[in-house]
Amino acid sequence: MEKSLMTATNVKFSNHIPDDIVFSILSKLPLKSLKRFGCISKSWSLLFDDNCFMTMFRNNLLTKDHPYYDYTSVLIQTKTRGGGGLYSLSSDNIVELDWPNPFRCPIQEEDNHPPSSSSSEEEEEEGSQDNPPVTRFCIVGPVSINGTLCLDNKNSNAELFLWNPTTNEFKFIPSSPILSAPYYHVWPTQTQVGYDHLKDDYKVIRSMCALPNLKSQPVFFWELYSLNSNTWSTIEADVPYSNDNVDVYTDGVCHWWGKREKHSYLVSFDFSNESFITTLIPSYVDDSDAFNYAVGRRLVLLNGSIALILTHSKTSMFHISILGELGIKDSWTKLFIIGPLPSLWNPIGSAKKNKILFENTSGGLALFDLSNKTIEEICVIPNPSFCITVVLHKESDLPIGGINN
Template structure:
C-alpha cells in the first residue's frame, strides 16, 4: 500500500508544471495558436490581461528572427510638388547601418534628339505631338520586391506597368490589359498589387478596375489578374470591399490591404497561389468612429512577419499597434503596443526592421522608433516632400523573365 501511495504521489508531482514555465512556453507561440489555446482553461483565456505575460510575448515577438529582414534594405518613396501636373517622385534606400542614399529610377523613355518629332507646327502640337517627358513619376506598386524585382506604375500613361530590377537595372513592360480597351464610358485602374505564386513559380499582378458604363450610374468594380508566365491578363469575379487607401502589406504569398463597405472597415487579403480573397473585420475594440474619423490615421505594416495595424490619434499624439493572429477571424486582433504621447511625430510610414518603425516628423524629418526600448533615432530630413510608402527590398541578379520560367 505504501508503495502504491508513493507511486501515485510521484505521478501527481510529475504532472504539475510551474506557471512561470507555462507562461514562458506560451509566450513564444504565434498569436494564432495562443488565441486558440485560450479555451483550454480560464487562466489561459486571461493571459492577455496579464502584464507580465504580455511583456514576455512582446519581447519574443520583436526578437524572433524572420527571413523577411535578412539582407534587405528599405526603399522609401517620396512625392515632391504642389500640383498633379508637376509631381516628382524620388526614391531613397535605407540600409541596415541606417545610411540613406537616393537612387536613380530606370529610364525606359529616354529623350533622344532622334526621338523628337521632326515638325513643331501648331497644328501637330494641338493634336498631341510632344516630346516624351523625363521619368520622374514612376510609383512603386506593392510593399516588397519579388525576387529582387519591383513593379512600377507609370503615372504618365494610364494603366502602364513596368517590372524593374534595381540590381541589374533591367526592366520589362507589362502589356496593357485588354479590359482597358472595352468601349465603356470610362475604365481605369483603381488599386494595384503584386505577389508571388509559389506553386506555379509565377510573378503576378492584380488590379481593381473601375468602370463607368454611364455617367449617371454608379461605378462598377472588378478585378484583373496578370501572370508573368503566360504574359496575359484575366478577369476575376469577386465581391470584396474596395480599397480606400493605396497601402498594402505582403507576406507568404498573400497581399493585404484596408478596404471598406457601407461604413464597415475590413482587412482584405488575396492569395496569389489559389487566387482567392479573404476578408477580416476590424478589431472589436476599434469602433467605427475611430476607423472613419479623419482625426484617426491608420496604417498597415509588417511587424516581424505579422500583419500590424497602427492607429494614430492626432489629438493625443498616441499610437496604438495591433497584430492579427488569423485571417478571417475578427477576434484574433490583439492590441500589443500603446506609444506616446509623441507630439513631434506625425505619421508612421512602415516597419524598417523586425522591431523598428519609420515615422515622419512634423518638421519633415524621418526617424526610427525602437519598440523594444522606446528609443528614437534620427535618420534624415528630406525637405519639401510627402512620404508615400516603404518597400522591403532584397537584391537579386535573377533576370526578370526568369522569375516565372
C-alpha cells in the same frame, strides 16, 4: 526486488504545473495558437488581461526573426502632385536615385533590352511626346520580389512595367483588353503585386472601375496579370479595395485595409490560390470613425505578424494591434499603446526588426524601437511631400522573365 518495485509504484506525481512555467511556455506560442488555447481553461482565456503574461508575450514576439527583413536596401519614395523622388536609405544618410527611363527605346514584346543612353539630359528632365517625364512613377507594393519592382507610370492610367534595378532590365506589362472595351471611362483604383510560389509566377492584381455611360453607376471588378502567360484575366469577387493603396506583403499574400458601409476589413489576396480572404476588424481595434481625419491608419508587418497602427494625432498616441489568424475577427489583439510621442506623427512601415519607421515633425525620418522605447533620428528628407512609402529591396541578378530558373 519486489519491495523495490512496490515502493516505486506508490510514488505520487502531481499534475499541477506552476503558473510561471505555464506562462513561459504559452508566451512563446503564435497568437493564432494562443487564441485557440483560450478554450481549455478559464485562466488561459484571461491571459490577455494579465500584465505579467502580456509583457512576456510582447518580448517574445519582438525577438522573432522573419525573412521579411532580409533585404539589401530600403527605398524611400516621396509622392507629390507633380511627381516624386526615389531615395536609398542607409544607416547614416539618404541618397537620391534616378528613376529609370524605359521610354527612350521602343517597347519590345519579346526582347526587353535595357534602354539606350542616346537621349539627351534635356529630354530626360522635360520629356516629350515620345519620351514622357520620368518622375511620375509609383512603386507598386512594399517589397521587391526576386529583385524585381513593379512601377506604375502615372502618365498613363494603365501602363505598368517591371524593373530590376540591379540589372536595369525592363519588361512592359501589356495593356488589359478591358481598356479597349466600349466603356465611357475605365481606370484602375488599386494595384498589388505578388509571387505565386506554386507556379513560379510573378502576378499583378488590380481593382478596376468602369463607367458604362455618363448616367450609369460605376462598376468595380478585379483583374489578374500573369507573367508566365503574359495575359490578363478577370476575377469575380465582391471585396473592398484599398482607399489609400497602402498594403503589406508576405509569403505570397498581400493585405490592405478597406471599408464598406460601417465595417472595416483586412482584405487579403493569395497569389497562389488566386483567392480573397476578408477579416473583419472589430471596433476595439479600429476604435474611430472612418471619416475622423485626426486618426490615421497604417498596416505594417511586425516580425512576421500583420499589424494595424492607429495614429491619434491629438494625443500623439499610437495603438498597435496584431492579427492572429486570417478570416477570424476575434484573433485581433491590441498589443502596444505607445506615446505620447509628440516628435513623431506618421508611421511609414517596419523596415527593421522591432523598429517602426516614422516621419517626424521636423521633416525627417526616425526609427522607434519597441523593445527599449527609444527614438533614433535617421535623416532629413530632401524634398518632403504629403505621402512617403517604404519599399524593401533585395538585389538579384535573375532576369525578369526567368524568375523560375
